[in-house]
Amino acid sequence: MRGPTASPSARLPAAAGAVASQATLALGSFLLQLLAARALGADGLGQLALLLGSVVIATSVSSGLVGDSLTVLDRRDPAIRTALARLALAAVAGAAGAAFVLSWGLGDLSPRTAALFAAATAAFMVADLLRRTMMACRRFWGLVVVDAGALLAALCLLVVLSRGRLTVDSFLAALLAGQVVACVALLRSLPRAExxxxxxxxxxxxxxxAFGSWRAVQQLVRPTALNLVRWLVLVAAGQAAVGELEAARLLAAPAMMVVQGVGAYLFASYAAGRDEPMSALLHRADRGAAALLAACAVVAVVTTAGTGLLGPLLTGGRFELAPLAVLGWAVYAASCAAVLPYGTLAAVRGDQAKVLGLRVADSLGGLAATAVALLWLGLPVWAAPWLLAAGSVAAGAACRQRLLVPRRDEPPLPARERAVHP
Structure with missing residues (x-):
């Protein structure tokens, strides 16, 4: 059984650490893609975005199946710990093998690029699982140091490789190097018992x-939808258009960074606070959603207004960004903020199947609307994030009103169900 729940003032440093750790991780991704936009142009950035999107899809499976399970279940139980280790190994090995076979056998990548892609996928997944363990221990600030070191390693390798011509292989190698450094640092930072x-x-x-499979599918939905949108743009307007839309997403990345950072904290916090009544947790979710929406609104105003100035810095003047695309991605981040606190709380309290149903419905609706808009109506590609955002907002409202509000009078969970050990 856990001790008394930390006070709000005691929780604040952990929340700030969660945002800071996500900011450091997002900064690394942002800088790599910024350098790719300048070095590779829209075509190269489009190809790299599709590959990185596939890495995120693979990682979302292991993060939901293993990462969420080790946060909520009793990972000190030998049987649970054994199952987590075996599933982690199977997920990483399977994803790396699939990445190599599919990218080389069915794609247009060379064997060297496919091998780098597979190795980077495996390293990213392992590092993510170690990060999730750090989050479950609520050591968010330690992640800041780890990810700063990983970013430095990736940038140092790019500096060395920049003596020649930077290619997609260069950025995959930098991602691999950074994640290997992160794995080593995370292993040194974790408590001995972990x-x-x-x-x-x-x-x-x-x-x-029973728990992780639902979370894995739920975690899979959003990144898969985003990568399918990239493929729709590829079919409708070409690879350069994928790069232009991805560059616009990078300008709005600070909003998504805040959403993901707070989301990581909320999941660990809700899992650790299962001795609180549902009414208190719902109130915290409302406050979290309001704060996230406010942060996204600020980012939306700043980035959209600064597109004319920031766009050339991002692209090196090689292509232009549409302000409506930048604003669309900021609105999409706000839509994620509207659903994340409620979906996370519902999943922790046992409604992960219903949350998955809402997530699938909003993603399929957004994808269908995007396909019609781009392939049939011929709308510009900047319409894609706006259409995805509409479904996400509806899912957030449904999750709160249909899954959580009817349960707000529930008492804390019985002691036997509090299986988490941060």
């Missing part, structure tokens, strides 16, 4: 799959 190998014990696989 680094120990599990004592082999049967019986935990069913419990992990």
């Amino acid at each position: 680094r120990s190998l599990p004592v082999r014990a049967p019986g935990g696989l069913r419990a992990v799959l």
